[in-house]
Amino acid sequence: MQEGQFNQDFFQFLTDSPTPFHAVAVMAARFQAAGFHKLFEAQEWNLEPGNAYFVIRDNGALAAFTLAAENHQNQGFRFLGAHTDSPSLQIKPLAGTASHSYFQIGVEVYGGPLLATWFDRDLSIAGRVACTTADNQLATLLIDFKRPVAIIPSLAIHLDREANNGRAINKQKELVPILSQTGEGESLNFSSILVEQINREHPEKKAAAILAFDLFFHDCQPPSFLGMNSEFITGSRLDNLLSCFTGYTAMIETRTSDSEGGNSLMIFNNHEEIGSLTASGAKGTFLQSILERITPDPVARQRTLRKSFFISMDNAHGIHPNFSDKSDPEHLPLLNHGPVIKTNANQHYATTSVSAAIYKTLAAEAGVNTQEFVMRSDMACGSTIGPHTAATLGIPTVDIGAPTLAMHSIREITGSRDPFLLYQTISHYLSREELPRSEG
Ligand SMILES: [Zn+2]
Structure with missing residues (x-):
């Protein structure tokens, strides 16, 4: 080859x-x-x-x-x-909270990522979902949204003058990705989002209810050659x-x-x-x-x-x-x-x-x-x-x-x-x- x-x-x-x-x-x-x-x-x-x-x-x-x-x-x-x-950010089982018109998904840290690099990236969601199908069977299916659907915004430097002085990142509070903007008192139903995605990727299965999942965030930016002579690969x-x-x-x-x-x-x-x-x-x-x-x-x-x-x-x-x-x-x-x-x-x-x-x-x-x-x-x-x-x-x-x-x-x-x-x-x-x- x-x-x-x-x-x-x-x-x-x-x-x-x-x-x-x-x-x-x-x-x-x-x-x-x-x-x-x-x-x-x-x-x-x-x-x-x-x-x-x-x-x-x-x-x-x-x-x-x-x-x-x-x-x-x-x-x-x-x-x-x-x-x-x-290393990654894994979605918690009971995911989804509404806060100040944002719909967010709670994550646990999987392994030992460099957490600072996860801010301000175009994130997508992928992984394995266990569900029941229309004919009442249990199925385990893979999904990947592929497109950017979430982001963890940095806090502006004007609101945190110590940001460049080695500030620690709170994994519970500061790493929660935003998935959507919602109206007053509205919320998204994460399970229905997953059912829709399964039916898009596996139309023959017809998902009925989500039972559990192993879902992770990932960066949408594709791998690339880099350097004046393309001597590096980033990804x-x-x-x-x-x-x-x-x-x-x-x-x-x-x-x-x-x-x-x-x-x-x-x-x-x-x-x-x-x-x-x-x-x-x-x-x-x-x-x-x-x-x-x-x-x-x-x-x-x-x-x-x-x-x-x-x-x-x-x-x-x-x-x-x-x-x-x-x-x-x-x-x-x-x-x-x-x-x-x-x-x-x-x-x-x-x-x-x-x-x-x-x-x-x-x-x-x-x-x-x-x-x-x-x-x-x-x-x-x-x-x-x-x-x-x-x-x-x-x-x-x-x-x-x-x-x-x-x-x-x-x-x-x-x-x-x-x-x-x-x-x-x-x-x-x-x-x-x-x-x-x-x-x-
Ligand atoms: Zn390794």
């Missing part, structure tokens, strides 16, 4: 995936179109060597895997992992849809070009931003239960896992020119200079010397530069899905990711070359004849 087409497809994926549920739906459609068979956890699986499959849990997590044509029970897996969720949810897109595209492309490949499995977990301890999160049972069904014999499964390797993909921090003292002076990842290996002495990243060496070998073979990140010793380190998987399954794991700026802003920044550099490395990993291994 060419880099120009790759980035265009990436922009489309970002636009089509305002929530984890949408990201999973888009990925499922891509895998299905590429010949991966859809499996359901509640049904029997009749897996065949040489075939490719995918399975979804709770709308927000997806695992896709390919089985070697011969002797797949005795071969290791090329594992890849990423997360589907991003929402680069953390971690960049890794999701790169992973599924590499799996599909290597599968198309080499259907004789070995075992590979990519897991896209939900809920990384809130700690991963959920049914569809990396601390849940999703990956383990899939592996139990692929290789039911526990000893054979352990042998398989010991021969496997896991690349956990999540974005990394590039050095920020205005805040360079926030980076370790010897570890300064740059945008457009290749994926970053993340290391932490306290194993908040799963990288070890062995897994880093294997990754460096893979990247060198693919002709892609490698950078290294370690947090300053006097600052706390973030984490990702890698350590959970390494601990649960005992697979050698490396934590890597594209360098970015403004992580957890409503609009994040990466290099325009970075997604493709990650893609080249991952594609090489998936199509390499032998699984990488270190003796000793």
Whole structure:
């Protein structure tokens, strides 16, 4: 695949995936179109060597895997992992209040967004709605208003002279988006708005009553190239849809070009931003239960896992020119200079010397530069899905990711070359004849 087409497809994926549920739906459609068979956890699986499959849990997590044509029970897996969720503002269950002729919707903060970046943006609403239909069935449907329908206005500087002096944001009081202007004593009925939207997007379903929802606000501004030489990409949810897109595209492309490949499995977990301890999160049972069904014999499964390797993909921090003292002076990842290996002495990243060496070998073979990140010793380190998987399954794991700026802003920044550099490395990993291994 060419880099120009790759980035265009990436922009489309970002636009089509305002929530984890949408990201999973888009990925499922891509895998299905590429010949991966859809499996359901509640049904029997009749897996065949040489075939490719995918399975979804709770709308927000997806695992896709390919089985070697011969002797797949005795071969290791090329594992890849990423997360589907991003920090956001989630709508409260009993949403909607009228105040001074404005109709507003209460939100909870999902994960750790940079809250200041959510003010004065053209916001839309998307997510999953559970409802009853006209024939009295329960249905779970995805909706995305796509157009700007809400805003959180800043308070004018004249009314808050301290606004530029590091004022804190009150999450309950100051973050409530405005949806509409109403007349005296009037209010909007949010449930009827949702029924209308469902019937617009799913006319065959005929929603009757809304029972519950997982709805989020998102920024309507589409992703863009930026810079005098278009050397940057800006957009929402680069953390971690960049890794999701790169992973599924590499799996599909290597599968198309080499259907004789070995075992590979990519897991896209939900809920990384809130700690991963959920049914569809990396601390849940999703990956383990899939592996139990692929290789039911526990000893054979352990042998398989010991021969496997896991690349956990999540974005990394590039050095920020205005805040360079926030980076370790010897570890300064740059945008457009290749994926970053993340290391932490306290194993908040799963990288070890062995897994880093294997990754460096893979990247060198693919002709892609490698950078290294370690947090300053006097600052706390973030984490990702890698350590959970390494601990649960005992697979050698490396934590890597594209360098970015403004992580957890409503609009994040990466290099325009970075997604493709990650893609080249991952594609090489998936199509390499032998699984990488270190003796000793
Ligand atoms: Zn992330």
